Structure formats: C-alpha cells, structure tokens
Amino acid sequence: MRRIQALVALAAPVVFAGAAALPAQPVPERYTFAATSAPGDALRVIQANALVEEMILTGELARVTVRPDRNLPGRVHEWFAQIHRGVPIHGAGLSRQSADGLPVSVFGTTFADVDIGVVPSLGSAAALGRMEALAGAEPATDEPPDLVILPTDLGELVLAWSAPMQDLHTWFIDADGGQPVHRQSHVYTESAVGFGLGITGAPQKVSAWNTGVGFQAWDRLRPAEIVTMDAKGELIDRFSLFFPTPAWQDAVAWDDDNEWTNASITDAHAHLGMTYDYLARVHNWAGIDGQDGRILAIANIDRYYNASYLSPPFGPQGSGLMSFGETSEGVPLVPVDVVAHEYQHGVTDGAMLARTGLPVIGRQGFVLGPSHLTVDGETIRCGDEHTFPAIPFLREEERHSYLCLDETGSVTTSRDGRLTLWMYDGGSIHEAYSDIVGTAVEFSVHPPGEGLSRADYLLGEDVEDTIRRIDSPRSLEIRPGFTLPDAIGQEFRFVTVHVRVGRLSFIRYTRWGTKGNRPFRLNSDGYNGVHWNSTILSHAFYLAIEGGTHGSGATVAGVGGANRHLVERAFLRGIIDLAPPSITLPLMGLLIRQAALDLYGTDATFVAVHEALTAVGL
Numbered sequence: 115m116r117r118i119q120a121l122v123a124l125a126a127p128v129v130f131a132g133a134a135a136l137p138a139q140p141v142p143e144r145y146t147f148a149a150t151s152a153p154g155d156a157l158r159v160i161q162a163n164a165l166v167e168e169m170i171l172t173g174e175l176a177r178v179t180v181r182p183d184r185n186l187p188g189r190v191h192e193w194f195a196q197i198h199r200g201v202p203i204h205g206a207g208l209s210r211q212s213a214d215g216l217p218v219s220v221f222g223t224t225f226a227d228v229d230i231g232v233v234p235s236l237g238s239a240a241a242l243g244r245m246e247a248l249a250g251a252e253p254a255t256d257e258p259p260d261l262v263i264l265p266t267d268l269g270e271l272v273l274a275w276s277a278p279m280q281d282l283h284t285w286f287i288d289a290d291g292g293q294p295v296h297r298q299s300h301v302y303t304e305s306a307v308g309f310g311l312g313i314t315g316a317p318q319k320v321s322a323w324n325t326g327v328g329f330q331a332w333d334r335l336r337p338a339e340i341v342t343m344d345a346k347g348e349l350i351d352r353f354s355l356f357f358p359t360p361a362w363q364d365a366v367a368w369d370d371d372n373e374w375t376n377a378s379i380t381d382a383h384a385h386l387g388m389t390y391d392y393l394a395r396v397h398n399w400a401g402i403d404g405q406d407g408r409i410l411a412i413a414n415i416d417r418y419y420n421a422s423y424l425s426p427p428f429g430p431q432g433s434g435l436m437s438f439g440e441t442s443e444g445v446p447l448v449p450v451d452v453v454a455h456e457y458q459h460g461v462t463d464g465a466m467l468a469r470t471g472l473p474v475i476g477r478q479g480f481v482l483g484p485s486h487l488t489v490d491g492e493t494i495r496c497g498d499e500h501t502f503p504a505i506p507f508l509r510e511e512e513r514h515s516y517l518c519l520d521e522t523g524s525v526t527t528s529r530d531g532r533l534t535l536w537m538y539d540g541g542s543i544h545e546a547y548s549d550i551v552g553t554a555v556e557f558s559v560h561p562p563g564e565g566l567s568r569a570d571y572l573l574g575e576d577v578e579d580t581i582r583r584i585d586s587p588r589s590l591e592i593r594p595g596f597t598l599p600d601a602i603g604q605e606f607r608f609v610t611v612h613v614r615v616g617r618l619s620f621i622r623y624t625r626w627g628t629k630g631n632r633p634f635r636l637n638s639d640g641y642n643g644v645h646w647n648s649t650i651l652s653h654a655f656y657l658a659i660e661g662g663t664h665g666s667g668a669t670v671a672g673v674g675g676a677n678r679h680l681v682e683r684a685f686l687r688g689i690i691d692l693a694p695p696s697i698t699l700p701l702m703g704l705l706i707r708q709a710a711l712d713l714y715g716t717d718a719t720f721v722a723v724h725e726a727l728t729a730v731g732l
C-alpha cells in the first residue's frame with residue numbers, strides 16, 4: 115500500500131508546501147494525485163487505478179457516487195471517499211474518470227498510515243449541545259451530527275463531530291475534548307468589495323406566474339422553477355428565510371398587472387433566467403443542483419447587504435438562497451454578471467455536493483516568508499504575539515503567537531523563525547468560477563463592447579464600480595500600490611497565528627500579509643484574500659479565449675471570442691465533473707487541462723487552455 119502510494123505520488127507533478135511538523139502528534143503522509151490522460155501520463159493512470167482498486171478491497175475507499183458523463187458518451191465519473199475504520203476522512207478520496215471501463219484520470223488526496231481511534235468519548239447528543247454553546251445557535255437540521263476524521267490546516271487528523279448550526283456555519287469539534295477545531299461558513303458574500311452607483315435600467319421581460327388575482331415572480335416555464343422573493347428592504351424577512359419555512363411563499367415578489375416596475379425584482383428575476391438558460395444550453399447543467407431543483411432568490415435586501423449566496427442546508431427550503439442587496443448608495447446589486455456570479459457559487463457547491471456529498475472544501479496552504487514584516491514603521495516578528503481585539507458581548511481579547519517555523523519545519527517562537535504566509539485556495543477557486551460564469555453569461559446575452567448592456571471582462575461595472583477585471587487584473591488597484599494578481603507569485607498571502615486548544619492547534623488569519631515581497635497591513639483581521647486572489651485563475655480563462663501577451667511576457671494564442679464556449683466548457687467541466695472537494699489552485703490547473711483533453715484532445719483549444727494556465731503559473 116505505502117509503496118504504491120509513494121510511487122504514484124512521487125510521479126505526480128503537483129508539489130505542495132508541507133504541513134508544519136507539530137511535536138505532539140505524528141502528521142500522517144498526505145498524497146495528492148493528479149494522474150491525467152496527457153501523453154506520457156499513462157503509467158501514472160495505471161498506477162493510480164491499481165491503488166484505487168486495492169484501497170476498495172481493503173475497505174479504505176468507498177464509492178459514494180457513479181455518474182455518466184453529461185457530455186461524453188461512454189464516460190463515467192466515480193467519487194471514492196477515504197474511510198478509516200468506518201469513519202470518513204473529511205474531503206479525502208479520489209475522483210476517477212473511465213471510458214468504456216478503462217481508467218482515464220484519477221484526482222484527489224489520500225492519507226497513508228492513518229492511525230487514529232474512531233470511538234469518540236463525547237456522545238453525539240453531548241456533542242450537539244456543545245456545538246450549540248459554541249455557536250450560540252441551535253442545530254440547523256434535525257439530523258444527528260456526523261462523525262468524521264478532520265484533516266486540520268496544520269496536517270493533523272482529528273476525530274471530530276460535525277453539524278451545521280443556525281449561525282450559518284458547519285462546526286467541527288474534537289470528539290474527545292469537545293474543543294472547536296474548525297468551522298466552515300455557508301455564506302459566499304462579496305463583502306470584501308465596495309460598489310458605487312448605477313443600474314442597467316434596461317427593460318426586462320419577467321417570466322411571471324398568473325395567480326388569477328395578480329402575477330408572481332415565479333417562473334414555471336423552465337424545467338427548474340425560478341422564484342424571486344421581495345424583502346422590501348426589510349432585513350428581518352431575509353433572516354427568517356435563511357432557515358426552512360413555508361413563509362417563503364408569502365414573500366414571492368408580486369405585481370397586480372404584470373407591468374413590473376421594481377427594477378431590482380425585474381433585473382434579478384430576468385438575470386436568473388438568463389443564467390439558467392446559459393448553463394443548460396452551453397453546459398448541459400440543470401439549474402443549481404444539477405437536477406432542476408427549485409431556484410430561490412431574494413432581492414431588495416437592505417442596502418447594507420450586498421450580493422451573496424447561502425449554501426444548503428440553509429435557505430427556506432434547505433436548498434440554498436441567493437440574496438441581492440444594494441450599494442451603499444441604494445442601488446440594487448442585480449446586473450447580470452453579479453446575479454450569475456452568485457448563481458455559480460450555488461453551482462460550484464451544488465455540483466460538488468451531488469458528486470461527493472461534500473461542498474468545496476479547498477485547502478489552506480503556506481509558503482515561508484521572512485522573520486519579520488514592517489509596515490508604516492510598525493514591525494511584527496516571529497516570537498511576537500498578535501492581539502485580536504475584543505468584540506463586545508461576542509469575544510474577549512485574544513493573543514496568540516505568530517505561526518513561524520524553524521529550519522527543520524517545526525513550529526517555533528524564536529526570533530530566527532520564518533513567518534508562514536497563507537492563502538485559501540478553495541475560496542479563490544470558488545470566486546474565480548463565479549467571475550468566469552458571470553462573464554460568460556454576460557457575453558451570452560450582450561454584444562461585446564463598453565458601457566451598459568455590453569459584454570466585457572469587468573465585474574460589477576454596471577453598478578459603476580468595477581470590483582475586478584479579469585482581462586487585466588493588474589490595472590486595478592485594491593489599495594494604493596497593490597493591484598489584483600495575474601499570476602502565482604503575485605498573490606495576497608497572510609500571516610497567521612498558532613492557536614493552541616488543548617492538545618490541538620490551528621491557524622487564524624491576521625491583518626498582516628505580503629503580496630510578492632511587499633508587506634501590507636489591512637484594517638482588520640480575518641480576511642483570507644479569496645476575492646483578490648481569484649483573478650489568477652479567472653485571468654487564465656480570459657487569456658485562453660482572447661489570447662495575448664501575459665504580464666510575464668508569455669504569449670497565448672487564444673481560441674477567439676467566437677469560440678469562447680469551448681473554453682467555458684473546459685473550465686466548467688474541471689470543477690463540475692472532475693474536481694475533488696479538497697482542492698488547490700495548482701490542482702485546479704491540471705483538472706482544467708484534463709477537461710480540455712477530454713473534450714477536445716490535444717487540438718488548438720487544449721493548447722490555448724494549457725498556455726493560458728501556464729502563463730499564470732498554474
């Protein structure tokens with residue numbers, strides 16, 4: 115077993131930063147698989163497939179799903195979760211693609227030599243009570259908590275109870291001591307960005323439902339029902355719709371005579387329909403969940419909310435909810451790229467849930483930085499403690515040491531240690547895909563050009579405050595002197611602290627970080643840069659279509675705007691059909707290349723995709 119894994123992993127082209135070695139606990143070996151159908155990779159596919167078969171026989175892999183390919187006849191996709199003594203290792207497992215019974219590609223992560231007890235000393239009821247106390251909220255569902263083996267950001271494996279709570283997070287607590295070990299948010303929001311003024315104001319046709327006494331923004335003509343609710347600016351409505359309730363039917367937007375005048379409702383509803391049509395027509399993808407489940411959105415949220423997506427099991431039917439708020443100037447955030455962006459957050463998670471039973475988990479990864487950073491005369495050093503300020507009634511002040519490593523890779527508080535600089539690949543991939551689909555839908559409904567109701571590679575431009583541009587990320591400064599990244603090496607990375615909880619330890623993001631070699635300091639702690647770093651992957655998407663010379667000097671022969679759907683299909687296939695839940699940006703680059711190979715062989719589209727990904731360092 116170990117021998118084969120080592121063989122396959124050594125051959126794999128993906129190299130990740132190692133986990134920090136922690137003195138208390140042995141860190142199991144983690145292997146990332148990327149066995150593709152690229153010429154020259156055949157042996158690796160055979161080895162990986164042999165490992166899959168062996169791990170099935172030993173009970174270490176369990177098949178979760180097997181699904182026919184949506185677009186290629188004869189192809190089948192399977193997801194195998196890694197199991198240790200009957201308990202799944204959260205996010206670990208392998209995604210196998212086969213053609214007529216023969217393996218084509220294998221992607222994913224497994225752990226070798228796992229040695230961890232699976233009998234929790236904390237019972238499931240006690241665990242749920244503990245999570246209620248930690249979250250300050252009740253469980254989100256009636257389901258019992260799940261017992262999982264959680265790989266932490268620092269590479270440890272922890273037996274944990276897991277359940278979604280009504281604070282909109284899935285909590286993970288140590289199944290022995292009850293300490294919180296991780297929580298994953300169900301909210302994808304654009305709150306790291308600011309919007310300005312403006313709205314399209316273009317007339318929109320509303321697919322409405324005639325109730326006999328009026329018309330509802332409830333589209334029953336498409337295979338999936340699309341329902342747009344109206345919060346009427348009252349925040350309380352939105353909160354109540356976060357959780358399963360039949361009350362959503364009373365909130366459906368309404369018009370007496372089908373002469374819709376509320377631009378927020380009409381734009382949101384029309385743009386949801388356009389996004390549905392684009393994904394169905396170009397990608398053969400049904401709705402958000404892939405099964406044409408009802409699509410729920412709410413508009414006219416209070417202006418202090420911008421646009422967001424809330425993932426299952428939340429939302430009025432437990433199937434998720436898109437929310438569209440307003441700019442600080444009171445302008446509705448419902449242009450087509452913004453609506454499609456939030457919709458795609460649902461597809462990214464929904465496709466992963468349907469295939470693996472898990473949302474996109476992603477990984478946090480680090481590189482080693484210097485021993486200290488200085489910004490505006492203030493310096494932090496290895497050995498210093500970072501202070502997280504108190505939040506009245508919520509949190510007391512906390513102090514933790516900056517997470518530094520010595521030359522052996524062990525955690526240290528020595529001044530000679532090196533700061534670890536982290537980023538969250540999973541979130542950056544999520545945001546990149548949302549911008550990619552936001553752009554693609556815009557091009558599917560508008561002619562190219564500048565200005566209102568014209569398609570471009572800017573995000574949010576129709577509310578007159580472009581938040582990202584994927585054609586030239588470096589032309590947008592998010593703070594003076596700091597532009598959006600267009601390649602690996604330019605990404606925003608963050609200093610973290612080492613939080614010790616009992617025998618366990620975790621990371622927490624601080625306000626300090628670097629971009630390239632330049633240090634910065636944000637106004638508050640906790641942001642992991644996912645929106646900013648998304649432009650690395652989304653810029654590759656742009657380059658594969660339009661071609662051109664990348665900032666690095668690399669030249670890419672794009673497929674041209676007339677062939678943009680070819681590139682869109684390769685990118686979407688990578689995340690929808692092939693990706694494992696535990697994913698990194700380099701692995702995503704390989705998955706998209708595999709998708710292009712599947713669809714087009716090694717023709718010009720593959721070359722464009724390959725060159726574009728290579729140009730951005732993926």
Ligand SMILES: [Zn+2]
Pocket residue numbers: 302303304455459544545548
């Ligand atoms: Zn987003």
